[in-house]
Amino acid sequence: MATVKSDISNLQDQAYSKLQVKNGAKIALLVMDGLGDIATRDQGYLTPLEAAQTPNLDALSKDSAQGRMIPVAPGITPGSGPGHLALFGYDPLQFEVGRGVIEALGLGLALKGGDVAVRGNFCTLNAAGLVTDRRAGRIPTETCEKLCAILSRKITRIGTTQVIIQPGKEHRFVIVFRGAGLEGPLSDTDPGRENLPIAPAKPEDPKSAKQKKAAKLVADFYKLALPLLKDQTPANGFLLRGIAHQPHIPTFEERYGLRAAALAVYPMYKGLAQLVGMTRIDGPQNIAEQFRRAVEVYDDYDFFFVHFKYTDKAGEDGNFAAKVKAIEEFDAALPILLAKRPDVIAITGDHSTPCALSGHSWHPQPVLLNSATCGWDKLDRFTETGANLGSLGIFEAKHLIRLMQANARMFAKFGA
Amino acid sequence: MATVKSDISNLQDQAYSKLQVKNGAKIALLVMDGLGDIATRDQGYLTPLEAAQTPNLDALSKDSAQGRMIPVAPGITPGSGPGHLALFGYDPLQFEVGRGVIEALGLGLALKGGDVAVRGNFCTLNAAGLVTDRRAGRIPTETCEKLCAILSRKITRIGTTQVIIQPGKEHRFVIVFRGAGLEGPLSDTDPGRENLPIAPAKPEDPKSAKQKKAAKLVADFYKLALPLLKDQTPANGFLLRGIAHQPHIPTFEERYGLRAAALAVYPMYKGLAQLVGMTRIDGPQNIAEQFRRAVEVYDDYDFFFVHFKYTDKAGEDGNFAAKVKAIEEFDAALPILLAKRPDVIAITGDHSTPCALSGHSWHPQPVLLNSATCGWDKLDRFTETGANLGSLGIFEAKHLIRLMQANARMFAKFGA
Numbered sequence: 136m137a138t139v140k141s142d143i144s145n146l147q148d149q150a151y152s153k154l155q156v157k158n159g160a161k162i163a164l165l166v167m168d169g170l171g172d173i174a175t176r177d178q179g180y181l182t183p184l185e186a187a188q189t190p191n192l193d194a195l196s197k198d199s200a201q202g203r204m205i206p207v208a209p210g211i212t213p214g215s216g217p218g219h220l221a222l223f224g225y226d227p228l229q230f231e232v233g234r235g236v237i238e239a240l241g242l243g244l245a246l247k248g249g250d251v252a253v254r255g256n257f258c259t260l261n262a263a264g265l266v267t268d269r270r271a272g273r274i275p276t277e278t279c280e281k282l283c284a285i286l287s288r289k290i291t292r293i294g295t296t297q298v299i300i301q302p303g304k305e306h307r308f309v310i311v312f313r314g315a316g317l318e319g320p321l322s323d324t325d326p327g328r329e330n331l332p333i334a335p336a337k338p339e340d341p342k343s344a345k346q347k348k349a350a351k352l353v354a355d356f357y358k359l360a361l362p363l364l365k366d367q368t369p370a371n372g373f374l375l376r377g378i379a380h381q382p383h384i385p386t387f388e389e390r391y392g393l394r395a396a397a398l399a400v401y402p403m404y405k406g407l408a409q410l411v412g413m414t415r416i417d418g419p420q421n422i423a424e425q426f427r428r429a430v431e432v433y434d435d436y437d438f439f440f441v442h443f444k445y446t447d448k449a450g451e452d453g454n455f456a457a458k459v460k461a462i463e464e465f466d467a468a469l470p471i472l473l474a475k476r477p478d479v480i481a482i483t484g485d486h487s488t489p490c491a492l493s494g495h496s497w498h499p500q501p502v503l504l505n506s507a508t509c510g511w512d513k514l515d516r517f518t519e520t521g522a523n524l525g526s527l528g529i530f531e532a533k534h535l536i537r538l539m540q541a542n543a544r545m546f547a548k549f550g551a
Numbered sequence: 552m553a554t555v556k557s558d559i560s561n562l563q564d565q566a567y568s569k570l571q572v573k574n575g576a577k578i579a580l581l582v583m584d585g586l587g588d589i590a591t592r593d594q595g596y597l598t599p600l601e602a603a604q605t606p607n608l609d610a611l612s613k614d615s616a617q618g619r620m621i622p623v624a625p626g627i628t629p630g631s632g633p634g635h636l637a638l639f640g641y642d643p644l645q646f647e648v649g650r651g652v653i654e655a656l657g658l659g660l661a662l663k664g665g666d667v668a669v670r671g672n673f674c675t676l677n678a679a680g681l682v683t684d685r686r687a688g689r690i691p692t693e694t695c696e697k698l699c700a701i702l703s704r705k706i707t708r709i710g711t712t713q714v715i716i717q718p719g720k721e722h723r724f725v726i727v728f729r730g731a732g733l734e735g736p737l738s739d740t741d742p743g744r745e746n747l748p749i750a751p752a753k754p755e756d757p758k759s760a761k762q763k764k765a766a767k768l769v770a771d772f773y774k775l776a777l778p779l780l781k782d783q784t785p786a787n788g789f790l791l792r793g794i795a796h797q798p799h800i801p802t803f804e805e806r807y808g809l810r811a812a813a814l815a816v817y818p819m820y821k822g823l824a825q826l827v828g829m830t831r832i833d834g835p836q837n838i839a840e841q842f843r844r845a846v847e848v849y850d851d852y853d854f855f856f857v858h859f860k861y862t863d864k865a866g867e868d869g870n871f872a873a874k875v876k877a878i879e880e881f882d883a884a885l886p887i888l889l890a891k892r893p894d895v896i897a898i899t900g901d902h903s904t905p906c907a908l909s910g911h912s913w914h915p916q917p918v919l920l921n922s923a924t925c926g927w928d929k930l931d932r933f934t935e936t937g938a939n940l941g942s943l944g945i946f947e948a949k950h951l952i953r954l955m956q957a958n959a960r961m962f963a964k965f966g967a
Contacts (some may be wrong), residue, residue: 550631
């Protein structure tokens, strides 16, 4: 649940919302996904940011402040969900988003507060109802789409609850239960290994009436769905995991008084932005188009979230050269947005994805903050090693939004 | 109220107070108000600390540690009250001090825990009792003093509550209600615009008996005071704002076991020091005299708070040259205190007041910490850019007092 768990951060939030003023300033948050990296011997002790040719970032570094950000907590490697929630100013430990919800967002489903989202795997059952293959031999995506269509045609509603079924890759799919009075989390129906029956989904909190209602709904869904699949091979059953509700998250506008636009190419990031109430601007297919579109809608919004995926992709592949190239592509497109001179610009990642690790990591990502009020940190480039020396220090990523607001002069003075 | 609201900081406080030992060491906290600044193009990318000639601070930097401090929370710009509470080790979000209290302190009134302090403006009322000028045409200070004298002469007490009235500049004055069982905050009696009647002061929490008592007191005060002003022109009424009580703050000695002396020139800072139970040492009119006086009373105290106002004044005026000059004046006087070799010296600001912003700001202020145990950070000068590289890092200002105590060897080891 999205309750605030810490008194100090509660006092901080109260102070921020009391001091907040609207002044029409424009703020841009430019996220190079997985930007942060580490300098290792195999890469000649350079990070991709250090190796890349970045004339536009270099120029911007003059007049900018720098620092590094801890995405969740020291040593914690975040997924895209927590990484972005932190950038949007929501403590990812307080606002936890279930795997089913993330999966649904990743498939492009727009979720509403209270929705219960579930990850599904098609599986194989024997005559006795025991699971013989938990992934049904990894059926092709087309088969998955066909099976989901069968279910979707017959099951659109259970009682007053709407049921939305969306195929994913191979054996994976997502179910969203949309109705009043539902809540997760429930236990998985996946027994975890073969030759066991499908487990019932049980409320994590046995006293929660909402969780009980959700558990009943899952059981009813099985009763309706299993008969529809009984003649299919090899996928004649399914297992459900990560059954959780979409938390009621205060929107970006409620929290910061900012009308926010999201310019992302990938559904997951559009979804994460929608989760906090940003407006998604669809259409652009690359970073230059994203910046151009931001410029087109510039007058209609106060805050622009621009997401660039390819730094993370290259990092995940352990492809140093590709990560350098992605940074250079971002740098080359940057002037399109800079022409508008947003009052505040932050450029950062949602986490680090070091090439040497071929995956997300816990290393604080570098951040550059540019405004008329930030001062210059005497750093000529934007790099990890440079950012270590910046005036922003190393701080929790959830504070970035507050620094952006401060730089936009959106806070009154606290106390006399 | 000044209750401890955070469990973690509660645990920290408990640990500190358990580990604390008295050893007779001397600690000096030297505050150049609004010291922090930013490097901008217009100032040749130098801060006043970088531009100033500071031979004594330079010499002290050798053997010192440096860092930067967040006064309240990331992005929050503090007033003098919260800025100083943090330096004194009190979380300004937990120990909030009302506007009336700050105003009273600024006029040199010594407040006691439980006092309800109120900001007043003389105003003009028409025959129907509607406010026609909320500032009574900004009457001269002498008129304000005359009106306050009229009220003070007749109203010294309401029931068992003492009433203290103190004139300020122009139409401004302060009332302090001193008695048992009172509490704020109450709503303002200022209707906020002309042609409305004086509003009643209402409890913020309608269930609070103490707030109700305070509201009744304010109503009774109006009944006594308005008739005394009825023949005055143009100031025949008054509006009250910021009606709040002085929180019960644990004293400096209770909290840190330190007898503290405050050497300040301006009443506001004497008042803030008294708020936490420091002894004010009156007399000195400039920084050299303040240091000399500190040396004279050196044996009677463990902790010396020395406040220097002119860096902030220059910053507020956007006067770079004046801020440089103020820093040089402070630097020139410093050897008077250094001759005594206090065991621990911290030099910092209560916040930043960048010349480029002509006002307080959220930028972390630099801090220099000198003791036999701090180590040298290899920094030859005390500047913002240097402080970014220091061993203290960027930390919340409320922790400075603990670092000073530690450097004074005032904490036993925690755990075996």
